[in-house]
Amino acid sequence: MTSLIRAITHTSTAVLFVAGLAVAGQAAAAELTKNQQEGKDIAFSKSEGNCLACHAIADGKLPGNIGPMLVAMKLRFPNKEDLFKIVWDPREKFGRGVIMPPFGDHKILTKEQIDKVVDYLYTL
Amino acid sequence: MKKFVSSILIAGLFAAGIGTSMAASGYSNFNPKDDASNPAEFAKEFRNFYYQNFPQIPHDKYNMGVYAFDKDAYSQYQDMMQFPPQDDFIAAGKKLWADYRLPNGKPLTSCVGDAKGLRAKYPYFNPKDGQVHSLELDLINCQLNAGVPKDKSWGSKKGYNDLVAVSAYLASESRGMKVNVQIPNDPRAVEAFNSGKQMWFRKTGQLNLSCADCHMYHATQRTRAEILHTGIGNTTAFPVFRYSKQGMFTLDKRLKGCMRDTRTIPFKPYSTQYRDLEYFLAYIDNGLEINGPGLRK
Numbered sequence: 001m002t003s004l005i006r007a008i009t010h011t012s013t014a015v016l017f018v019a020g021l022a023v024a025g026q027a028a029a030a031e032l033t034k035n036q037q038e039g040k041d042i043a044f045s046k047s048e049g050n051c052l053a054c055h056a057i058a059d060g061k062l063p064g065n066i067g068p069m070l071v072a073m074k075l076r077f078p079n080k081e082d083l084f085k086i087v088w089d090p091r092e093k094f095g096r097g098v099i100m101p102p103f104g105d106h107k108i109l110t111k112e113q114i115d116k117v118v119d120y121l122y123t124l
Numbered sequence: 125m126k127k128f129v130s131s132i133l134i135a136g137l138f139a140a141g142i143g144t145s146m147a148a149s150g151y152s153n154f155n156p157k158d159d160a161s162n163p164a165e166f167a168k169e170f171r172n173f174y175y176q177n178f179p180q181i182p183h184d185k186y187n188m189g190v191y192a193f194d195k196d197a198y199s200q201y202q203d204m205m206q207f208p209p210q211d212d213f214i215a216a217g218k219k220l221w222a223d224y225r226l227p228n229g230k231p232l233t234s235c236v237g238d239a240k241g242l243r244a245k246y247p248y249f250n251p252k253d254g255q256v257h258s259l260e261l262d263l264i265n266c267q268l269n270a271g272v273p274k275d276k277s278w279g280s281k282k283g284y285n286d287l288v289a290v291s292a293y294l295a296s297e298s299r300g301m302k303v304n305v306q307i308p309n310d311p312r313a314v315e316a317f318n319s320g321k322q323m324w325f326r327k328t329g330q331l332n333l334s335c336a337d338c339h340m341y342h343a344t345q346r347t348r349a350e351i352l353h354t355g356i357g358n359t360t361a362f363p364v365f366r367y368s369k370q371g372m373f374t375l376d377k378r379l380k381g382c383m384r385d386t387r388t389i390p391f392k393p394y395s396t397q398y399r400d401l402e403y404f405l406a407y408i409d410n411g412l413e414i415n416g417p418g419l420r421k
Contacts, residue, residue, distance in 0.1 A: 053347045064347040099342060101331040108330055 032123060039120030042113050049109065049117055054100070058124060066099065073121045084118045151177045154340065163307050163317045167408050174354050178344060186357035187412045189420060193344060194351050201419065209365045210292060210417040213372050217293025220286055226270040232290075235266035243291075243298035244414055247305065247403050249313040256316050256399040260291055260374050264394070279394070288372040291363045295416030303360060303409045316396075320404025323397055324355070329386030350421070359406040361418025368421050375402055 032040060043049040044060060052060045056069035063069075077083040086093055088104030103109045109117070156169040175183065178193065185192035191201045221239060224232055236242060246259040264279035264287070274280065278287035307313045327334045336355070338347070343354040362375040373381075379398045383390040391397045 062349045064345070064350075066342050066345050066347060096327075097341075099333065099337045101333070106330045106332060 032120070035116050036120045036123055039113075039116035039118070042109065043117050043120055048113070049103070051117075070121060070124050073124045080118060080122065083121060084114060087114050087117060087121075151341065154336075160318055161314060163314060163407060166321070167410070170408055171356060173340065174343070174356050178354065181354070184412070186354065187360035187409070187415050189353045189357060189361070189418075190351045192357075197351060197421075204367060204419055208419065209367070210296075210372070210419060213289045213292035213363075213365070213417060214296045215293075217289035217291070220290050221293055224286075224290075226267065227272060228270055232263065232266055235270075236262055239294055239297045241298055241301060243294045243416070244301040244304065247399065247406050249306070249308055249310065249316060249403070251308065251310060251312075254310075254312040255396060256403040258376060258394070258399050258402055259294065260287055260376060261394045261399070263287065263290065288363050288374055291374055292372055292417040295363060295414065298414045299416070301414050303406060303412050303414060305403065305407045305410055307407060316400045316403050317407060319397070320400035320402070323401040324404060328383070329388035331386045333386045335382070355405075356408055357412055359402065359409050360412050360414050361416045361420065363416060364418040364420045366420055372417065 043051040043057065046053075051057060051070065052063045054064040054066035056063040056065065056071075058071070073083065086100075087109075089102040090098045090100040091102060091105075094100070101108055104111060104114055152173075154169075154173045156166055158169075159165055174181070174186075181193045188198075191198040221232065226232070226235070233239070243259055246262070247256050249255075250257050260278075264277055264283075267277040268274065268279070275282075277283055278290075307317055324335045327337070338352045339355050339358075343352050345352055359375060362378070363372050364378070365372050376393055376398050379401055380390045380393060
């Protein structure tokens with residue numbers, strides 16, 4: 001199941017998922033807690049998380065297509081700490097050649113900010 | 125939750141016909157022999173990476189950047205080129221080139237030679253000082269060597285507008301000529317090439333990005349709405365008018381901007397590091413047509 005999700009999230013054309021994103025967008029719309037909403041703001045901000053530069057996210061306009069789309073995160077990362085670690089320093093899991101910036105290790109975001117972002121990602 | 129996920133999966137499968145386009149890391153790997161004493165071989169391996177992964181881009185169109193492979197960007201480009209914003213710079217540069225006199229009363233031709241084909245001779249390795257020279261740096265050095273004070277020269281912030289106008293004019297006088305950068309049989313020249321190569325591949329800055337991360341391993345993909353161009357054809361169109369900034373950019377200034385965007389403290393303008401990178405990139409571009417001054421986003 002997870003490998004199937006991985007396969008789908010790695011397809012290059014985000015357009016294919018418009019339908020899926022629309023569903024996710026509706027589901028995610030109203031229910032964010034304060035922390036999750038702050039996490040979303042950080043994730044969407046160009047000068048902070050800027051996740052949309054590379055990842056498609058429900059509700060995000062003009063996403064890049066370099067990274068896998070951020071969807072079904074709870075299912076893909078049953079252990080929340082695994083997700084936190086990737087945002088903190090993706091090199092540990094993916095090797096030092098990975099293009100994703102080490103948000104925690106390079107102090108792009110604080111630990112508190114990454115916690116909020118992970119809270120938000122878990123709603124996707 | 126499960127129901128929600130599977131609804132997405134079904135929607136995705138329905139629309140996609142899964143397995144047709146797995147591209148995220150689908151490029152064939154870049155595993156060069158990487159013989160540090162043989163730039164020609166490395167350049168070949170470097171170019172072949174692109175030729176193999178992007179057969180949709182004709183070899184001689186690489187000097188068009190993203191306009192060589194993205195139709196929407198190209199049509200936007202064509203609209204802009206109805207009234208090329210570069211033309212004003214070329215005209216101003218032409219006039220400056222004709223009127224400007226060094227303190228000794230001589231024109232710039234006395235220092236660097238005639239305008240026709242001058243841009244095509246750069247960048248080059250100068251055995252006298254063992255360094256790579258770029259066109260703009262040589263123009264500034266002409267002034268400094270003739271006694272123009274640094275803050276009055278084209279190397280100053282104020283002088284930049286004149287510098288880039290002349291650079292645009294000189295590029296226009298080399299249009300249609302082929303890039304032909306030589307690496308002479310001199311260990312310092314090979315070292316300059318290798319240092320430029322390292323600039324390209326080295327991860328840098330708070331964002332931990334290398335040039336290659338975006339423009340090699342993820343070329344033709346998108347960051348937000350921006351399409352990532354490739355590693356070939358980066359030098360031919362410079363200086364370029366950037367319509368997002370509404371200004372003319374020398375290659376040196378553009379590379380400095382790239383570096384700043386990785387959140388590194390950039391090197392000073394005209395540093396050897398930029399010139400080495402320019403040398404590397406221009407050597408990769410050998411055989412492509414010079415098409416400056418260009419127009420880019």
